[in-house]
Amino acid sequence: MSRIVNKASNRKVTVTIPGSKSVTHRAFIIAGLAKGESLILNPLDSEDTRVTAQALRDMGIEIPAVSKKMKIRGSGGRVFPESEEIYLKDSGTSMRFFTAIATLGSGEFYLTGSERLQQRPVGHLVEALKTLGADIRCRDGIYPPVVVKARGLRGGEVVVNVKESSQYLSALLLILPYAEKKSIIHLATPLASKPYVDITIDMMRKFDAEVEWLNNRTIEVSNLSRYAGRKYNVEGDCSSAAYFWAAAAILGAEVTTVNVTSDTRQGDFGLLDILEDMGCRVIKRDNSVVVTGGELRGIDVDMNLLPDQVPTLAIVASFAEGTTSIRNVAHLRIKESDRLSAVASELKKTGIKVEEKDDGLVIYGGQPSGAEIETYNDHRIAMAFAVMGLKTGNMKILNPSCVRKSFPNFWDLIENFYS
Incomplete structure (x- = not known):
């Protein structure tokens, strides 16, 4: 089973994020x-x-x-x-x-x-x-x-x-x-x-x-x-919201995620600071966050505090000017998949140059294109590359149902980029 993700047509999107x-x-x-x-x-x-x-x-x-x-x-x-x-x-x-x-x-x-x-x-x-x-x-x-x-x-x-x-x-x-x-x-x-x-x-x-x-x-x-x-x-899930923040970044879109609180202890909320450093505009409100994409630039970042966002950041880095270095996440090799290897392998399929390190990745920004993506039964690989597909189009995600592990209505919310 597979799912094709085509280019997004909507550049102003609001989604309500499910519980963490x-x-x-x-x-x-x-x-x-x-x-x-x-x-x-x-x-x-x-x-x-x-x-x-x-x-x-x-x-x-x-x-x-x-x-x-x-x-x-x-x-x-x-x-x-x-x-x-x-x-x-x-x-x-x-x-x-x-x-x-x-x-x-x-x-x-x-x-x-x-x-x-x-x-x-x-x-x-x-x-x-x-x-x-x-x-x-x-x-x-x-x-x-x-x-x-x-x-x-x-x-x-x-x-x-x-x-x-x-x-x-x-x-x-x-x-x-x-x-x-x-x-x-x-x-x-x-x-x-x-x-x-x-x-x-x-x-x-x-x-x-x-x-x-x-x-x-x-x-x-x-x-x-x-x-x-x-x-x-139960507060909203920043790990889930992050895919929509990344979509805003690569599309140059304005995306509002509702049910995300600025006083959260979730480490993945920190992706917003990274996206700001890469060129996005971020507005944090009491119960929502608005991200607007901008001219993206590469970054050097220690991701130990938010390792689940490495696949998501890797997608954003693929469209950024220059090089992005992701460090200090060796433990990603014992997740649902070896996430460092998985991200590197699948980015190469899209035409992006990437170097796999023992504890991270070096990604050279470029112009990726659609490809057939092996998800390794890993929900975070599937969702990250689905986001890439909103920009490239023609992204074929294998085993798309693996997102049910953490975000069952992910595909329903992605439809907001087409309405």
Whole structure:
């Protein structure tokens, strides 16, 4: 199956952005573990968030079908295996988070997923959980499947390697209010994608947990203040909005994204500053952002804080004057695809010169043309090159349905560029 993206005809577009996938995952989990009832508003309904909802059910937590308004009755931190296998499909976030959640329970949990998910590492997280008292193992000490013989978690002090993924740290943080004693996490390495951890901590606090940075490498989590149910509104997804910001940049269009707040902790909001540096005009309002494209110029940028936007930025860079260097994102090689390799390979098909580095890309701006794009079953590759197609036309996107992982109505919103 494929989809052809033709040149855009509309240069003034407004789209409403759906709820954040990252926030939705965390909202479901925290509400599911909390004491009492929570009301979750505007969660994202996508393949990945449905995986998280089902995994909670598989651990004995009552959670309704994903909808715009969800009442979740929390378990008070109690989980147990309701099924022989917890199948997490392609969701790396779910695998990391539920590997940790399982250690709070009683009984044996078996967590697995797709072939690609079983190639994405969890070893550093598993080792940290062992230190905290878990009986846990994974394939070759590195990869899923994961087996947990749960009997609760002791807690205490732990050192964790977070160079590969911030999700290792977020996974530990989410469960440690339910450990038997106070916990202190020491970071053995620089933290990849820190804004995702900022989101985790902010949400934990809003549900009454106590968590504090003691210094830039140490976090303390209390076991005396646990989650309490509450009403929580899921903000719009900056990762999704970014495709429309990029479209404005390359088309010279004016695009307004609604349901994006300027006080967000989402790292991908930072793409707006990068686009301004490249020549776009950006207006940030209370609940929307307006981006207007301009004469684009290349940039040298460290993308460690917003790695999911590397494919999107690569598309913008392809139309910019000069060279764009993208650095410090080696961990993109263990996402849904090897994203550095995937972006480089597919850009070359469009006629753009690109150099693949160990931790990034160097892109030489030019005049790309339409091509047949392999998406590697990676939603972010599909959406990024769809945006390129709005400028080049004749862009054939293979496996377009892979966008359901994070942005099910992406193709519907793209139609706004033709109406």
